[in-house]
Amino acid sequence: MRIGLLGTGPWAHLAHAPALAAHPALEFAGVWGRRADAAKALAAEYGVRAYDDVDALISDVDAVAVALPPDIQAELATRAARAGRHLLLDKPLALSSREGRELVEAARESGAASVVFFTARFDPVISAWIGEQAAADGWFTARAEWLGAVFTSAGSPFAESAWRREKGALWDVGPHALSVLLPVLGDVTRVGAAVHGPGDTVFLVLEHAGGASSTLTLSLTAPEAASGNAVELRGESGVAVLPEGVSDAVGALSGAVDALLEAVASGRPHACDAGFALRVTEVLEAAEGVLGVGE
Template sequence: MTTPSAPWTYPPVEVGLVGAGPWARAMHGRMLAAGPETALSAVWARRPEAAQETAAPYGARVAASFDELLDHCEAVAFAVPPAVQAELAPRAARAGKALLLEKPLGPDLAAARRVADAVQDAGVVSQLVLTKRYHPATDAFLEAARAAEITGARSCYLHGAFLGGEFATGWRLEHGALLDLGPHLLDLLDTAVGPITAVRSTGDSRRWIELSCEHENGAVSQASLSGAVAVPHTLTRIDLFGPEQPLSYDTAGIDHEECWPILRRAFATAVRTGRPTALDATRGLYLQRLIEQAVRSNADGSAG
């Protein structure tokens, strides 16, 4: 992904937003309304008053139903819990709408497969909101990693949002960091180190969980995940080791505001050209398979 530079010459993509929670207000609505590549055409949420609050600053329509939202957009962005996304995204795909999807695709592998299958069957464009993949610093790290010989890697994604506040929501508290933070870190490790062939986990996803990953090239990586630890700021770090000096990636110094124009341009370009990026629903299903491996290995270990 690269920072947009050339003028946008296509008509803006009319995007309907599903969801009106904190993330929808803080990111999706604001990003989609900013243009010029997209326009926020409508908002639908199960709480009409929340939808009104999200839509009002941008003059977007408040849809009375999901079907009404589909009538007033050419693409749909989801900012809802995984189970809700897995229920509604296939309907949007069957209606011919491009999809901007949150991670994970669904609450489990079967639900994620239904989303990915619907996208493939309908032939619509899809894209995942893997936030950090849309930052120039991430591009630079991954480019450097491609040129490095990597023997092993250590990584972490840690924060305290599950301890309280607006992001301590039901599905996050139920499933924990593996389902919420795992897709980010697994995607980065898989891309930086090499395709992951096996994942094992230990610990409690609602408190602290450790992942051990085996990669196709023989490298081994480890990942620590928690959303329930008191840290001064979110810690997202990857260190790659090999015969040369370590290569490190740390998000502490990056400005996430730089991600949104890149994400928006990538999605709109994919919609207008019909060519999705590599971060599509197929990628989301791949990441969900890795998460399922981790879940099963932990359950098998506990049973033993």
């Protein structure tokens, strides 16, 4: 499958380009970026074509991988979907449910397959753990903490990201936490509470369709020594704790590529497709609304 990369930022360098170039079932066909010089440099590193025109790249490939801010991703991925191109997307899908819905509808109408790169979901150990917990009944409550030090540690490549500074941890790491909780506890039926903490920290209380509740602590401004992720489930089966993953970013993204190829071959949507990512966006939007009411 010929695939093109949209984006030249840190995530494109750290994960997308190396994963696309190394995957045996892909032909890494080219790079487009908002800065032509950055696209040329990244393309030269991998011996592929740098495109000045994003639509020219879209017309030349079977699929696109997107490593762009979510508002830009939504617009360009929708154009690619309307052209029938399969989609390897990043989270969050979009910064509004309206934009996300347009993308999902475009993919459905054209028959384009999609996979959204929720990193934890493509780690084999974590994925297996999620499946085991989803098969168990009687969960009572869950606690999830996704604490990053993007804005507090020196030298973070994501610290100058304009959309992260504007939208904060809710939209950056919130999708990761939800991607683990939703398949186990069921859809979110209500955002019961949402309050601000220090920096961009957000605390959420969610009610789930399965009857359980969950609490989320999300931050990009945690002290570096306190950063990390944790999920704890409690219920009739006892206590289950999220295991440590085994994949780095490139390995996890390679797993997402495998999932996209399987979705294309089988015609069956992946659990982390754009439709699932749209639901995550709707929950984040609802939480943002509750936060706004309390301001």
